[in-house]
Amino acid sequence: MFFTWDLLVQLVTSFITSIAFAIMFRTNRRHLVSIGICGTLTFAVYYTVLFFSSSLFAAGFISSMVTALYAELFARLKRAPTIVFVLTGIVPTVPGGSLYRGMRDLLLKNVNGAIDNFTATLEVGSGIAGGIVTVSIIFSIIVDRLKTKNQSISK
Numbered sequence: 001m002f003f004t005w006d007l008l009v010q011l012v013t014s015f016i017t018s019i020a021f022a023i024m025f026r027t028n029r030r031h032l033v034s035i036g037i038c039g040t041l042t043f044a045v046y047y048t049v050l051f052f053s054s055s056l057f058a059a060g061f062i063s064s065m066v067t068a069l070y071a072e073l074f075a076r077l078k079r080a081p082t083i084v085f086v087l088t089g090i091v092p093t094v095p096g097g098s099l100y101r102g103m104r105d106l107l108l109k110n111v112n113g114a115i116d117n118f119t120a121t122l123e124v125g126s127g128i129a130g131g132i133v134t135v136s137i138i139f140s141i142i143v144d145r146l147k148t149k150n151q152s153i154s155k
Helices: 005-024 029-053 056-078 082-089 096-107 111-154
Strands: none
Touching: 005 029, 005 082, 029 056, 029 082, 056 082, 056 111, 096 111
């Protein structure tokens, strides 16, 4: 089953977690709701991709692409730095749990469990990094082309 009460709880906590990180980083209060929506959207996409593909890398990559796109658009709309939305919006998908379990397994000398958890951490982490970089590059190319067009029109 796709939608469960657990998912609803996770979406609500994603909203709260993103806002909590924004408060911790002393983000302007007028951005808090947008940041909460970004975190919720990020987790919803992550969950959906993971549900349909079972690929941690794909879930991290696609959800972070959505986060980065949201951040680029809302940074311009709200006149704020992009990092404000990216950093706090990506928090719900950061693989802290699998990193913790990997370290625990390593300390308990459960090598297979540690390898599995560290692999999961690397898959999600590299997906997150790749998604953010991909959107940032594409967005900067588009913005540069628009600036070039506007400069050639004004001449």
